[in-house]
Amino acid sequence: MELDRRRLLQLGASSIACMAVGDVCSHRSRAEGLAGETTAWLDAKLLTGDSKAGPAVIDRGTLVVRGSKIIAVGRTGEVAIPEGTKTIDAGGKWIMPGLVCTHSHIGGGAAADGSAPIQPGVRILDSINVRDSGFKRALAGGLTTLNIMPGSGHLVSGQTLYCKLRYAGKGPTTIDDILIRDDQGKSLGGLKMANGTNSQGDSPFPGTRGKSAFLVREQYIKAREYHAKVVAAKEDPEKRPPRDLHLESLVEAMQGSRIVHHHTHRHDDIITVLRLAQEFNLRVVLHHVSEGWKVADEIAAAKVPCSIIVLDSPGGKLEARDMALKNGRVLSKAGVRVAFHTDDWITDSRLFARSAALAVRAGMDRDQAVSALTLAGAEMLGLESRIGSLSPGKDADFAILSGDPLSVYSRVLQTWVEGEKAFDLSEPSDALFAEGGQGAGSDLDPFLCCYAQAWQVGGAK
Amino acid sequence: MNIFKLSRWLGVGAPTWCVALMLGLDGSTTYAADVIAIRGKQIHTVSGKMIENGVVVCVDGKIATIGDAGSVAIPEGAVVRDAEVVLPGLIDVRTCVGLSGILNVDHDSDHLESSSPLQPELRAIDAYNPREELVEYLRSFGVTTVHTGHAPGELISGQTLIAKTTGNSVEAAVVVDGRAICATLAESSQKSGKQSPGTRGKQMAMLRTLVLEAIEHRSKLAKPPSGEDGKNTGDENDQDGKAADAAVVVRNLKLEAIVDVLEGKKALLITADRAQDIASALRLADEFKISIWLDSAAEAHAMLPQIAAAKVPVLLHPSMARASGEKENITFRNAALLKKHNIPFAIQGGYEPYVPKARVVLFEAAIAAAHELSKEAAIEAITLSPAKILGIQDKVGSIEVGKDADLALYDGDPLEYTSHCVGVVVNGKLFPGESRD
Structure with a gap:
């Protein structure tokens, strides 16, 4: 009984998270994925991952993401950037598919x-x-x-x-x-x-x-x-x-x-x-x-x-x-x-x-x-229609690196999953896992915030 | 290697080498004249400044001349090789290669004897296999010297030796026999068997007891024997009433090994990852005034002032050691932090129980260099720094006249993933670099 109630509350917490951040939920349609703000990374070196569909490398490229999807990839200046797009200067950085x-x-x-x-x-x-x-x-x-x-x-x-x-x-x-x-x-x-x-x-x-x-x-x-x-x-x-x-x-x-x-x-x-x-x-x-x-x-x-x-x-x-x-x-x-x-x-x-x-x-x-x-x-994995390359229509999963991924000296600076930043080396809490140190081997902190919300929603104190 | 590949690899004129070379038993190419000249666009001497467009001439297994390409005359008949970058032969400061074999089965695994928790008497020289495939594999990336021996896992697992990565017998390979004795302060040495410790407290009590026994043993050895000439005659009946005294010191290999530690002839290498075990190791060194090396030391980052104050060198874990178990708090930045705190350290290949069966120190140093350690310091951590810690800096570790002709040749930045080791010189003999077939 107690277990059942806790399970229900956890489910509650999960759906709250979905409403709050939208794209975190996995069960949504393509149209839903395209809702949300549009962001363009400009002037990065793009490794597209797919040499059949287009160039494998774009030296000065632009990546446009709307919601959880990639909507455009190409050479900077040749890619249409919709009105209201947030632009990020990614000059000197390399971007590759997740x-x-x-x-x-x-x-x-x-x-x-x-x-x-x-x-x-x-x-x-x-x-x-x-x-x-x-x-x-x-x-x-x-x-x-x-x-x-x-x-x-x-x-x-x-x-x-x-x-x-x-x-x-x-x-x-x-x-x-x-x-x-x-x-x-x-x-x-x-x-x-x-x-x-x-x-x-x-x-x-x-x-x-x-x-x-x-x-x-x-x-x-x-x-x-x-x-x-x-x-x-x-x-x-x-x-x-x-x-x-x-x-x-x-x-x-x-x-x-x-x-x-x-x-x-x-x-x-x-x-x-x-x-x-x-x-x-x-x-x-x-x-x-x-x-x-x-x-x-x-x-x-x-x-x-x-x-x-x-x-x-x-x-x-x-x-x-x-x-x-x-x-x-x-x-x-x-x-x-x-x-x-x-x-x-x-x-x-x-x-x-x-x-x-x-x-x-x-x-x-x-x-x-x-x-x-x-x-x-x-x-x-049979998922090539959804992930694996920087291609319009695919999930906005990508990594931003300080340089060539095949160089020992390059670092992954950010990792984006379905249009959301899931890792940022400049955040100390993320750097801990990237580099190691005291606490890096422990479980992540439990998400007590969400449990607390669920208790309140459920009326239980 | 067939003759065509060999000629391509050597990159020397066919008439010269056809006459001059033959294939050595150890896979090296040997020449009528034992003179090798290595031209490098960058020669990292490590002990001194970097030489651009330089030459290193090796004669009879030693480094004879170093200098600018323009000023050093290459002796006639010398075998000449070119490389973008030349480093001193790399030194792995702590590995089990040669005792822990590539197949990882009983017949090639001699790195850990579990019949007793305290066996400092086990010598590495009786177990090291100089023809182990992984020794050759490490050499192909530039490793010319290994400090290898018994593995972590028992409270005292046995001894180590220092060897070159060539030689058909252990005697031919060995540089120093019995350099250190390996102890482990970790859960892995707490087995709760009848003899083994079951707790951290017990493992320290057992270690301290052993050292005390060795001190007692040494005092017996030091006692003036009963013979009038100050020497034990070995004849139990030559002096009336003194027979018992004369025969009192029975040889004890276990305690003799620890006496060597007390007298500074061998170091006590203590594997410790948790900060609390590092603290225990430092406490032991302080109590008995013995020379210790901290091995692995995943939580060194949490003990920097203590390690620095104790002036204890660190044989640092491989940078890519797995972040789990007692290494869960490991960091890629450990090497940079040790450097920053002026703690002598070297980066090791370490012991691997499964795959990869051996780690390459070149690769491990590269990861440290990508995490705040300078390139120069990363190279030093696998050349001169281990030589100094191991006490063999008069022979190896840098490119200096008179030192052993041990060199590693690369076609680019040695630390970069996509560069290659294109040749290795050990004791003045040329060996192939990494496999390109």
């Missing part, structure tokens, strides 16, 4: 537990602490969208969560405030899978690669049969099989509405993923892919994208022995779409752009490396 991390563990969440190797029905959204200081550190790195991954250590660790770092103003109260939803209001996420030694263990976990693949195939075949029964029942509740959350999730994966994010390192394990993806028609993204450079042509032929990790040295386990900085270069030259990820806390979100820089050090094309921090990641 960074997209396709594989993060921020928030201390987990999905599957140790009881079984395959748990596709378990959601990580039920376990994330939105007050984890890691979210503020991610904003300090210019990140605006995360794919929060469960696991690891399972063949199927459960459902991942796509979220926006809506930490402007008072920030989120509950996980619901940072969800990314589809047009029907359903929160979006993928499915985390793994193979190789990561998901091996004592029974009931598999002990070999052969057993690993068998267990996964067995479940997908079961899900296929389950779905056939659901279709055959034609909405007749008498004939419909009882709902099975695990199998439903696998069905979504086979239908392509739930993208499979697959941890894999060794070249042969990578090929096994491609084999499974083909058999069950999975829309799959390969993650980590340490030995991707050994089978780049095979990955390219399968038209499967890679979300790779960049680490300062190889090793730590046998599967990562041949990890190399050249991975991004070799894969992208073979025609594979490449994104980077932090795997935070394996690498620090504040230094996410460094992954691209080290890939460029090893010969990756600059524009592709920038895209691999932004648009490529958005594509791998």
Whole structure:
């Protein structure tokens, strides 16, 4: 009872925040997003993230934002600036799309537990602490969208969560405030899978690669049969099989509405993923892919994208022995779409752009490396129509930097999420998370202001 | 490396090197004449001023000449390399490379022995693998000297050594054996086992007890033996009634190691991140007047006046160490703050239990340079400063005549993400820089 009332009050607090700041709410239409004041950043160096739609780099550019959306991008002087627009001189600054991390563990969440190797029905959204200081550190790195991954250590660790770092103003109260939803209001996420030694263990976990693949195939075949029964029942509740959350999730994966994010390192394990993806028609993204450079042509032929990790040295386990900085270069030259990820806390979100820089050090094309921090990641989450580049109509998610993001000396000065400033290095409370220091590792302060309001609204004292 | 890649990498005339070079067993290229000349657009000597368009000539493993390109004659037959920037060979002031291997499995993990919480007698020289792949990996970014050894994790985990990042045997690689003894003041060393401490109070009590035992042991060693000539004859029956005295000092490897600390022959390296553990380390040093090094020190920023007053050097955590657990209050600014308070410090690669298995000090110094430490100070923190702390500044750490010919060559700002290490010289031998394949 007490718990129920507190839950209601929290919901109340959440909607108050929505009314007060408008764009913080995730469930709103495109038209609503375009309401609000218009702001233009002038004379910045723009990295658009998208070299197909236009230039990847605009040396002296203007970015115009209205409400939560980008409405114009182009060379300064060539972009129409509506009457009443607030203009900001961004000369000398660099602006790039908000960074997209396709594989993060921020928030201390987990999905599957140790009881079984395959748990596709378990959601990580039920376990994330939105007050984890890691979210503020991610904003300090210019990140605006995360794919929060469960696991690891399972063949199927459960459902991942796509979220926006809506930490402007008072920030989120509950996980619901940072969800990314589809047009029907359903929160979006993928499915985390793994193979190789990561998901091996004592029974009931598999002990070999052969057993690993068998267990996964067995479940997908079961899900296929389950779905056939659901279709055959034609909405007749008498004939419909009882709902099975695990199998439903696998069905979504086979239908392509739930993208499979697959941890894999060794070249042969990578090929096994491609084999499974083909058999069950999975829309799959390969993650980590340490030995991707050994089978780049095979990955390219399968038209499967890679979300790779960049680490300062190889090793730590046998599967990562041949990890190399050249991975991004070799894969992208073979025609594979490449994104980077932090795997935070394996690498620090504040230094996410460094992954691209080290890939460029090893010969990756600059524009592709920038895209691999932004648009490529958005594509791998199926969100490229909404985020990932500085393009009119997309969410106003961007980072303002003091210089080239691929330089060690550049700093993220501000991070904007859906038209709101969610990080500002000049604010001491934000700088604490950007640089560290006493208190930087603790949970964010609880938002007592909002709870207090909710109590008043509810009439309780 | 095939001969074509080798020739491209060497960048020298084919007829000369075809005759002169052969591939060394350790992967280096060796020459008939052991003379190497490195031309650099910028030569950071670190000990002195930066030389523009300079030359460093290395003869028989030592630095023989340094000067302007115009004034220094390059000896005939010398192998010549060019670089945008030349640094002294980098020094990692605290790592576990060579003991903690790339595969991270039992057969290549010798960095932490958990059978007892106090094992200062464990020598690094008996565990260091000079052919470990990660040693070569670190070298490829310019690291020429490592202070490596037992890892944090037990109250006293064992000893360290200083080695060059070349050599086919540990004897060939080692510069100083038994340089320090590693202690850890942290939750990780509080295991509540039968022998291990369960609390911070207990871990300090155990450390102090061990030091007191060593003091007792030393006093026995110092006692004049019973032989008339002032020497212990080792013959238990040669003097009537004095046999017991003569045999009293039984060798004790554990206590001998601590006696070395008491006598300043070895430093006590104390890993401590929390401010309270840093305070405990300083208290221990003060009580027994021993030389300690603070290792890691994530909360150094909260203890600056105390550390400065104690004149204790800091082997600072990697800049990119993870902000969690006892390092939750870590800051990128620690290096800059130590510098500001004139506290001697060096930036370490540290111990990594998982991935990345080894950190590159060059990368760690770069992050410090991006957070208020000057470029010059960042370079010093991985060259001359660690050499001074480790007591090897007469051999390495700067580009000076007479020092070991250890150099790191770069094609741009060494601290910048997109620059490359294009070659490394260790003891006058050329090695390839980072992999570009």
